[in-house]
Amino acid sequence: MTDADADAALPDDVDVDALRTALVEWYEADHRDYPWRRTEDPYEILVSEVMSQQTQLDRVVEAWDAFLDRWPTVEALADADRSAVVGFWSDQRLGYNNRARYLLEAAGQVVDDYGGEFPETPDGLQELMGVGPYTANAVASFAFNAGDAVVDTNVKRVLYRAVGVPDDDAAFERVAGELMPAGESRVWNNAIMELGGVACEKQPRCDEAGCPWRRWCHAYETGDFTAPDVPTQPEFEGSRRQMRGRVVRALGEHDELTLDDLGPRIRVDYAPDGESGREWLRGLLDDLEADGLVEVIDRDEATVARLRT
Incomplete structure (x- = not known):
């Protein structure tokens, strides 16, 4: 570096x-509708963040709902029996049980030290047991709109x-x-x-x-999609196979398309006379036509493509 x-x-x-x-x-316009995205309650958001640390989000939804049904407020959790909370965590397969213990301790701090009101800044939230910088920033962001990037x-x-x-x-x-x-x-x-x-x-x-x-x-x-957690180029991304799939999907949504209507649906950088233009697209369509998937029709006004039925 x-x-x-x-x-x-x-x-x-x-x-x-x-x-x-x-x-x-x-x-x-459209995003995954997780229930914790519909609340600004810092307790509910903290529970979702702690649960998400080791568990896929789709699995967290059911556990999150069940947890809040049983302990709906920070006060209820602060009064809970430790063995009950840890047992719930284990039954739901939510990862390390010490996270359940830390969550219980944090609830006690909020009630005893902060009068039931959560700190609103990342620094303040890090004073809670088991709340590290990432979780603190997430709660500050989603509950109070006061977080960092x-x-x-x-x-x-x-x-x-x-x-x-x-x-x-x-x-x-x-x-x-x-x-x-x-x-x-x-x-x-x-x-x-x-x-x-x-x-x-x-x-x-x-x-x-x-x-x-x-x-x-x-x-x-x-076309290079390597990244810190993707050390080698994904084989499918940018491949001819991927582009063929895009053509088939696009034509499946329309009866037929001209090359210049189809091209931008396949590549955002499509330019009719460019390197990724009509000539490139026609080659892709010729391959698909040879495989019996697509029909290419040359008309006086334009060349059109459609799925072969």
Whole structure:
């Protein structure tokens, strides 16, 4: 790592406002509807964050609902029997049981030391038992809209691929902070984590998930989707096989499409006369036609493609 890496900032040609707008609009239009995203209760959010540390989110939903049915408030948890809480944790297979004990201790602190009111800042929340910097920032962000830019594995992957941040924690922290709009940690942190969770996964789903950053993304432009947690290039991403799949899906949604209507649905950088233009697309369609999947028809006004029935 060089000193320049540690001091990394967004390149001058990055349109920060455009990135922000595109991401938030994408998130607000459609996102995974986890119940803790519908609350601003710091207790409920803390429970979800602690449960999520070792458990897939889809499995957390049922456990989270059951936990809050049994201990609906921080006061109820503070009064709970330790063996009951630990037993619940174990029964739900939520990972290390010490997290259940820490959660119980933290509830007691909130009640006894803070009069039942949670601290609202990341620093204040870290005073609670078992609450580290990441969890504290998440609760501050989602409960109080008072957090810093979150930097987890998914966010690192997004920043590394999209804007070329070097693989260095200080660089990730710096750039994540530059990107997050001031005072909007709740929506921003939810949105960028959603991007990493559904579009920019280890095996990226750029087009399938409608990634809002495709037009600016270095990885999408170059086809190189390596990342700190993806040391080798995913074989499928950017491959001809993937492009064939996109053609079939696009034509499945329409009776037929001209090449210039189909092209942008396959590649965001499609340009009719460019390297990834009509000639490239026609070659892809010829392969599919040879396999009996697609029919290509040359008409006077335009060449169209449709699925073979």
